[in-house]
Amino acid sequence: xxxxxxxxxxxxxxxxxxxxxxxxxxxxxxxxxxxxxxxxxxxxxxxxxxxxxxxxxxxxxxxxxxxxxxxxxxxxxxxxxxxxxxxxxxxxxxxxxxxxxxxxxxxxxxxxxxxxxxxxxxxxxxxxxxxxxxxxxxxxxxxxxxxxxxxxxxxxxxxxxxxxxxxxxxxxxxxxxxxxxxxxxxxxxxxxxxxxxxxxxxxxxxxxxxxxxxxxxxxx
Numbered sequence: 001x002x003x004x005x006x007x008x009x010x011x012x013x014x015x016x017x018x019x020x021x022x023x024x025x026x027x028x029x030x031x032x033x034x035x036x037x038x039x040x041x042x043x044x045x046x047x048x049x050x051x052x053x054x055x056x057x058x059x060x061x062x063x064x065x066x067x068x069x070x071x072x073x074x075x076x077x078x079x080x081x082x083x084x085x086x087x088x089x090x091x092x093x094x095x096x097x098x099x100x101x102x103x104x105x106x107x108x109x110x111x112x113x114x115x116x117x118x119x120x121x122x123x124x125x126x127x128x129x130x131x132x133x134x135x136x137x138x139x140x141x142x143x144x145x146x147x148x149x150x151x152x153x154x155x156x157x158x159x160x161x162x163x164x165x166x167x168x169x170x171x172x173x174x175x176x177x178x179x180x181x182x183x184x185x186x187x188x189x190x191x192x193x194x195x196x197x198x199x200x201x202x203x204x205x206x207x208x209x210x211x212x213x214x215x216x217x218x219x220x
Contacts, residue, residue: 004045004213005072006205007063009079009152012054012104014189019182020078023202024049027209042206043213045073054152055105056097056114060159067163074173074212075160076126078205079153081178082185085194086141087204089128090148090176093157094121098150114158122161124175127215134211140204148176173212177205 006027008020027040028049040047050066052059067075081088095118097109128144135142148154157176164172179201186195196204 001041001044001046002073002216003048003070004042004074004076004209005066005070006047006049006209007052007066007077007156008049009052009054010104013101015080015082015185016188017182017184018080019179019185019198019201020080021051022182022198023179023205024051024078026202027206040206042210044217045213047209048072052156053104055103055107056109056152056155058105059152059156063156063160064163067160067167067169072172073216075164075175076205076209076212077153077156077160077174077176079156079176079178080181080185081149081153082181082189083193084178084180086143086180087135087201088143088145088178089124089126089131089208090157090178091124091128091144091146092121093124093148093154093161093176094150095119095158096150097155100151103152114155115162118158118162122158124157125161125170125173126175126212127173128175130215131208131211134207135204138203138207140200140207142204145178148178153178173216177208179204
């Protein structure tokens with residue numbers, strides 16, 4: 001069974017947890033001798049989850065390894081955007097790192113490329129409108145954004161799309177989904193931010209992953 005690679009991020013900055021990590025781990029599929037023993041099979045694809053460090057070089061290296069070893073049929077990257085009121089699909093990743101805060105390695109990149117000499121931007125190849133429609137049908141508020149920012153989330157989205165092209169696998173659906181805060185993140189913020197229960201955030205990721213997987217299966 002072909003895998004769907006689902007990534008989340010480790011906790012960073014002042015956040016005690018990362019909702020993307022919790023969602024990714026909740027949907028992970030544990031496989032032994034070709035059998036799914038735990039986790040989810042969504043839309044005909046087996047979910048394989050991984051957590052990425054909040055540091056661009058290490059995150060991109062880990063992602064390249066996953067793309068090469070897992071050879072996923074689809075890639076759904078997720079991360080935290082505390083302060084946003086709803087789940088967000090990102091349409092564009094830009095070839096820029098300009099960090100408002102240091103990453104987990106203590107580095108604060110300024111006006112730096114994700115890949116020197118790479119294209120200015122990549123567009124998501126996920127079925128964006130289909131995911132939005134599926135969220136609406138599931139009573140999950142969500143929207144489409146035209147910027148993934150310039151922090152590590154954007155770098156990972158850019159790198160994944162760049163790496164898939166280098167591997168001659170540009171046809172693999174790939175893109176990024178931002179999650180708002182969960183209750184633990186909201187309680188740790190210095191000012192009030194909107195949040196959703198973790199179970200609802202996990203459900204949003206599951207619906208998105210199932211929609212992406214179904215699109216892959218339908219096109220096979």
